[in-house]
Amino acid sequence: MSALEAVASRAVEAALADGADDAEAFGEEQTSRQIRVYGGQVESLSDAGSRGVGVRAFVGQRCGYAYGTDLSEQGLVSVGSAAREAAAVADPDEHAGLPEEFGTTPVEGLASPALGRWPTERKVRLALEIERAARAHTGVTQVEAVVYSDAEGSVVLANSRGFSGAYSATSSWAYASAFAGRDADLMTGLGIGMGRDPEALDAEAIGGEAAERALALVGARQPPSRRCPVVLDAFVSASFVGFIGAMLSADAVQRGRSLFAGREGEEVAHPALALADDATDPEGAASAPFDGEGSPTRRTGLIEDGRLVTFLFDARTARRGGRDSTASASRGSYRSPPSVGTSNLVVSPGEDNLEALVRRTGAGLLVTEVAGLHSGVNPVSGTFSVGASGRLIEDGRLGPPVRELTIASDLVSMLRGVVAVGSEDRWVPVAGSVKSPPLLVAEMSISGA
């Protein structure tokens, strides 16, 4: 048993000894690095270690949570009793409790040994190469930030029903933010790469993507208002998909806070669209052998042939809904209790590359950036109006860049309007972990001048 597993099992015992009927402890240990470069130099270099434990205690039908960073015997006893004490404040919930079944699903390749073989200097060189790659593009006026990050960590989960699980994972990712143009015409572009170790990061691709995304927008103007077809590039479709995934949580549905409530089995999207939640994809940043309360992970089809197949359930919402858990108890860190959430959202790619989607659009808009999604979408009704920038589409080709506009619709009309799905899917770690291709939406409302 590792030291962290011993910590978790000791915390469970402490909560039980203090009077809890059931208890669960989630322990986390992580070391991480972040390197930020600017102007050919290291701007900052961070090295960090963190360790903590969170305990969920059940007293009858009441549930409480506590966490702490003091992993001494005394610290664990105090976290265990704090969780038990917190439970006393809650109202009883007949559906509260640990899952009935536990288990693990083997997922290969979560931890890469290559990460450990990269000394810090080599990671710094990688970050500097990304910066150089972005600057090498004619028209790039500034590379405002290049950040490389990695982490290696272990997670353990133990509970009073005999479950004990542990896994380790590594991750590396980098992003670059490049500027093109000057003064009032300055535009920004983001490039991202991610993987299990730095070998998965292509400096030329990340720097190049940041540069190209900024350059594509130079000279952007406010377009006239209109209704037209819209192509969402992979970054933008991933943002929307992340938002839609959150609405598919059974918790949001059962609390009357999802526009998808009561729509299971219905056609909510164009038949071209298929969406799944998959915690077993080795490439997915959110992949794991078990979820935040010890249910074995799996792939869950959410939208298939345009039909809404199921919501995402943890043990509590499954009991309340008379369903099985989809192993969707998600944990941000030991500092918060599990809650229903997505793991990796995956949109199945289609046939057309971006050029073909644009050609098919004829006249319309390619959106490459959205802003204000969190404040611009009504989560209950699904109506939205968000800030955007991108390129006009004229005669089936990319036209002049545009900015300072909003795109508006509602989420269901948008999903039903996805008439074509692109072939070039990619991971975008912006709104959770999402892998999505570009999407062509038949009509949206554009507000500009």
Add this chain to the structure above:
Amino acid sequence: MSLIAPELAGRVLEQALARGGDLAEVYAEEREGFSLTLDDGRVESPQTGREAGVSVRVVSGDSTYFGYVDGLAEAGLMRVADSVAQATHGEARRPVATTAVSPRDVHRIARPPGDIDAAVKADLLRLCEERARSAGAEVAQVRVGYGESVRRVQVHNSDGVSGADERTRIRLSVQAVARRGDRVETGSDTRGGHAGWELLEDEPGAVADAAARRALTLLDAVGAPTGRLPVVVGNGFGGVLLHEAVGHGLEADAVQKAASVYAGKLGEQVAEPLVTAYDDGERPNEWGSDGMDDEGTPTRRTTVIADGRLTSYLYDLLRARKDGVASTGNGRRSSFRHLPIPRMTNTFFAPGDATPEELIAGVDRGLYAVSFGGGQVEPATGDFVFGVSEGYLIEGGRVTAPVRGATLIGNGLQALAAVDGIAGDLAIATGYCGKDGQSVPAGVGQPHVRIRELTVGGTA
């Protein structure tokens, strides 16, 4: 009581400078929190947490080396100092001696929230739920959130700065969902401060009333108009406009990288002479206030715009040193796990002479944006976007129908230049501001403000 002994802090700084560096700093923090939710008619999710940790940084030229560790144990601390020192390559330097510290006592806490029984907090949530539901039969769902935290911080640096601060924050939020047939709308309101339980003793049900009223009002809302329109922005949370459209562009890290539209504009007239704006981290018991910032600089009021002229950026120690000025006390971090960066505290427009009614009376056809659901800006371009959570049409100088789904988009410099009226009813609301993956409490505020023209992206 200090988190780490000043003598130990001194040894950590010495270790951190063992291979040179211009500045070394040790930052220790301990945080306790409690939160509780009422949702779906049930008090749930009681949570308590306690964490402690320390971070060390060494600044050498333009480079910063940083490390942190959970816990306050000496061994962990010295290990971090040593690992950070390994990143530099020079002659050892001796830090200026550290001194003992006691917390700055700027924001009086009458009733520490930790002294109040958890059952009393649960009852407060039930009261708020009842109040929201009693606002109308169409209120279908109510969520009430309560949170409190105490954060003790201590900082020492090699230039001889030693400081400590204790920060108690409390916040109540209510979200109501109203339903009429297929029509579903949400409304929310919050109250919070760098304050104790006393903040919630005065009519806490008013927070629930406001949330419910917003949701019910929206049931009658018409689609928002689109196009370029005059906009009157409400007081309080309306100040998020200033925060996003102007404030972020004044943070010195963005300015120094020429990643702000306000770079190089110090001393220039950027707004009408009727516009004055402050960042004020010392304002008593305000949500974004502290005794000192997270680098040991006492908080203060900084005038960022005086009579329309841009007068100051917002600095932390590093960026201040680069510009040869003093820190404005804006070096903040969300925890010991983060490097301090320039951040706003409470940012607001100074009150003017007009009344809200006068501002509205001057608009023939426009939008009255009372409150926002949030907003976002790209400081490099100044382009911003805001979702209007409560808004009304203005027709013939009068407020008429409520509208839903309005979004304001524009450019910070242009919007600031277009402010043509400011009322006298200053109010400050509670926000969380995210930047570089760090979230900090930020007060946003203003009196009623009129903007000559903004792009309204509607749904109509």
